[in-house]
Structure formats: C-alpha cells, structure tokens
Amino acid sequence: MTPRVLLADDHPVYRDGLRLMLDSTGEVEIVGTAPDGATAVEMAARLRPDVVVMDLQMPRLGGVDATRRILAARPETGVLVLTMHEDDESVFAAMLAGARGYLVKGADQHEILRAVSAVAGGEVIFGPALAGRVADYFARIAAAPAADEPFPQLTARERDVLELVALGLPNPAIAERLGLSPKTVRNNVSTVFAKLQVADRAEAILRARDAGLGR
Numbered sequence: 001m002t003p004r005v006l007l008a009d010d011h012p013v014y015r016d017g018l019r020l021m022l023d024s025t026g027e028v029e030i031v032g033t034a035p036d037g038a039t040a041v042e043m044a045a046r047l048r049p050d051v052v053v054m055d056l057q058m059p060r061l062g063g064v065d066a067t068r069r070i071l072a073a074r075p076e077t078g079v080l081v082l083t084m085h086e087d088d089e090s091v092f093a094a095m096l097a098g099a100r101g102y103l104v105k106g107a108d109q110h111e112i113l114r115a116v117s118a119v120a121g122g123e124v125i126f127g128p129a130l131a132g133r134v135a136d137y138f139a140r141i142a143a144a145p146a147a148d149e150p151f152p153q154l155t156a157r158e159r160d161v162l163e164l165v166a167l168g169l170p171n172p173a174i175a176e177r178l179g180l181s182p183k184t185v186r187n188n189v190s191t192v193f194a195k196l197q198v199a200d201r202a203e204a205i206l207r208a209r210d211a212g213l214g215r
Helices: 012-025 037-047 063-073 088-097 109-120 128-143 156-166 171-178 182-196 201-210
Strands: 004-008 029-034 051-054 078-083 101-104
Touching: 004 012, 004 037, 012 029, 012 109, 029 037, 037 051, 037 063, 051 063, 051 109, 063 078, 063 088, 063 182, 078 088, 078 109, 088 101, 088 182, 101 109, 156 171, 156 182, 156 201, 171 182, 182 201
Parallel strands: 004 029, 004 051, 051 078, 078 101
Antiparallel strands: none
16 A cells, blocks of 8 residues: 655745655655645645655644654654764754654665654654664663653753743743753754653643653
C-alpha cells in the first residue's frame, strides 16, 4: 500500500522540491504540504496521513510541538523528522515527542524513501550519522546511577529553565535571568516539555511544583 505523506517545511523551495522528487518516484502519495507547524497539525487531523515529514524550526509552531500534538490526536501517524539540525538536543527532543525517524537534510532520494516506508510500517529509523549517538545516549542513561532529585532526564540548564518556568516567568525573563538568547530558551522549553511529556506550560508548572520546584 502506498504511504500517504504530508510534508511540513517553512522553506517553499525545499518543500516544493521534496514534493516533486517524492511524487516522481510513484512510491508515495503526497496528500498535502504545510508551511508551518500549526498548519501541519490542522492538516494531519484532516487528511490523516500515514507519515508526516517534519522540519523542526518552523514559524507559529515548531516541529517538536507539532509532532507532540499530531501524535496526541492520532498516535498511529508516523512522524519522520527531516531537518538541518543534528545536535543531540534536537534529536532527543523529537524522539521524546514521539517521532519515529530522524534524517538530516541532504539525505538522498533513496534514504528518504526508505525512511518514509519504514516509518509508515511502524519501524524506527535514524540516519547513519545519528544512530551511534542515539545508542550512546541510551547507554549513558542505563549506566547512570539513580538520582534523588526530580526529573533526572533533564540537563542542568533544562532544570534551571524549568525552575524559572515553575516560578511563572515568561521566556524573555528566563532568557535575561540566565543570560541566554530567547531562541535558546524557546528550544530548551520545548525540550523540557518533551522530556516531561507535558502538553503545555501550565501542565509543566504543575509537574514542576509537585516535585518541589518553583517554591
């Protein structure tokens, strides 16, 4: 059965080029394209694709949050991240949000088609450059001693960010307090939400305060 695919990317040249490339193979059916994460969520609910090919950095709603919302509404959808970002933070945020595949832009047609097919079939797939780092990450978690402090899955910076979120500070104030850029804080907040598996800021505050943060 031909996988039905929704493409979400805010760069029209790349998005349209990817659509034409995949369409030309006859191996997938492109059911729609979305220029931002919010549109991707709406279109995924309406079109019910087998796979959403998702960029991470998009306006209105980023790819990690869009992934989380799409899968909350329809868990059987497969999300394949296709992005310029291959840092550990982006990879693991997408994984924790529920993405089943992760490729870096620059992957060739064969790699993308193979990943779409694998994700549509329920498999988890990562590009060769990322697979080793994913294995290392989980090996480190398995080897780490149990921590007494809450949310041991968070990095020190993410814990600082969560502490300030729990205090009710907005992102600009958190950025000023920690000496970080607003974009870095936004990315950290998204990663924290993914690791805590919470849907929004209000739920994150409740979880943090229940654990003794922000008091």
